[in-house]
Amino acid sequence: MPQQPSSPSADLEFALELADLADSISLPRFRAADLRIDTKPDRTFVTDADKAVEDALRARIEAERPEDGFFGEESGREDKGTRRWILDPIDGTSNFLRGVPNWATLIALEVDGTQTVGVVSAPGFGMRWWAEIGGGAWGQEVGKDSRQLHVSGVSDLEHASLSFQSIEQWRLAGYLDSLLALEQATWRDRAYGDMWSYMLLAEGLVDIVAEFDVKPYDLAALVPIVTEAGGRFTDIEGNETAWNGSSLATNGHLHDAVITTVAAARK
Incomplete structure (x- = not known):
């Protein structure tokens, strides 16, 4: 799991652990010959990998953060108090099912309506990005050191x-x-x-x-x-x-x- 140079909060550490779990499920299904693909009522696609990732992450959250709410693309929303984990198990499902590596698991923690933690894990690219409020934004490529991220200075x-x-x-x-x-x-x-x-x-x-x-x-x-x-x-x-x-x-x-x-x- 990539490590932030400064000490991450318990919430960010947990989110990064969730990303590791997601990658362990999604990457073996990427370009799998037996990938199962269904069409949802809104005519978007869902694969067995989408469902498996969300089920596993939701189960981990419910076991280790039982007081927190949840909102996932595939299994819906359950509010509990002021904290809520928001997940997209595979953002870019159409890319995933076509074998295009531009897809990722998105993991966020929202507290009192503010997104305080965000993790984007893209194992097809061998990349992960993460941030928590007040801690900067970071990225890491597999096998390389993490680096702090900064937007451009373009003003026109x-x-x-x-x-x-x-x-x-x-x-x-x-x-x-x-x-x-x-x-x-x-x-x-x-x-x-x-x-x-x-x-x-x-x-x-x-x-x-x-x-x-x-x-x-x-x-x-x-x-x-x-x-x-x-x-x-x-x-x-x-x-x-x-x-x-x-x-x-x-x-x-x-x-x-x-x-x-x-x-x-x-x-």
């Missing part, structure tokens, strides 16, 4: 790199004109996709990430990592929440300019 849209996730998301949300306006205003646009866009932002390699049709379990683990790396994380209108169905993450310098550009294109 014309020099910014944008990851917009997918054209379909923006079109269905009624924001296609805003996407085109951002594309024209920025230096470079790509759709790196899923959690990876946000980790590239935290590493200072991308400057803006935005998407729609996202759930709290898609975003909660990303928030502490982006913000502890020096970035800003809101919904597309600038509200500081992971619960409104959209996201906008930037290096902070560009945030207001992106919100202005998005809003102006919808008038």
Whole structure:
């Protein structure tokens, strides 16, 4: 398990242990010839690996943190008090089932409505990222030392790199004109996709990430990592929440300019 240079809290240590458990289940199923794939009522895919990871992590949380609540993509939500673990067992299931390594387990702890711990474990990439409020954001590649993450210093849209996730998301949300306006205003646009866009932002390699049709379990683990790396994380209108169905993450310098550009294109 990667170790943070300063002493991690008990909650972060537990989250990293959960990530180890998740990796031990998901990675052997990646590119497995007998992977089982089902379609959920919302027409998204779920694999046996998604279910197995969430079941194992939920059982561990219930055994070791019985007073904490839980919200997972596959098994739903159970609130208990002011603390809640929010999990996406495999973020990027479509990538996972096609054999594309851009997928990860997302683990967050939310306390009194604030995401205080976030872990993103991407064993297909051999990478893990983590953060807790006040402790900085960190990343580690397998076999290498951990390193602290910092967002970029880009302050002008014309020099910014944008990851917009997918054209379909923006079109269905009624924001296609805003996407085109951002594309024209920025230096470079790509759709790196899923959690990876946000980790590239935290590493200072991308400057803006935005998407729609996202759930709290898609975003909660990303928030502490982006913000502890020096970035800003809101919904597309600038509200500081992971619960409104959209996201906008930037290096902070560009945030207001992106919100202005998005809003102006919808008038």
